[in-house]
Amino acid sequence: QVQLVESGGGLVQAGGSLRLSCAASGRIFIFSSYGMGWFRQAPGKERECVAAIGRSGGSTYYADFVKGRFTISRDNAKNTVYLQMNSLKPEDTAVYYCAADRSGRYSGNSLAYDYWGQGTQVTVSS
Secondary structure, three states: OEEEEEEOOEEEEOOOOEEEEEEEEEOOOOHHHOEEEEEEEOOOOOOEEEEEEOOOOOOEEEOHHHOOOEEEEEEOOOOEEEEEEOOOOHHHOEEEEEEEEOOOOOOOOHHHOOEEOOOEEEEEEO
């Protein structure tokens, strides 16, 4: 079993920045073998992929609506994946979830992911 714990969410003004972290742990768990993704879900909307990263960190995927503003990265020595969010907009307000894919891919499809965190709230005020 894999546990994912997100942190770093909060309230920020439009144009501001936040850095989300997701710490992963588990028995017989090799973080560097997992692809990781960040998803978000706003009230009344479906969950959508924000960004994803491959096992080594060399391959990434970004949704069009965050390209140039968000950066996903990982530190395999710390079993942690990050999402740096800059130039935040009110429409970025959502619960942000971290997810792990044991196949090691960096898919934008939520169905590819095997484990999910509880989420962290991000609120961007105008």
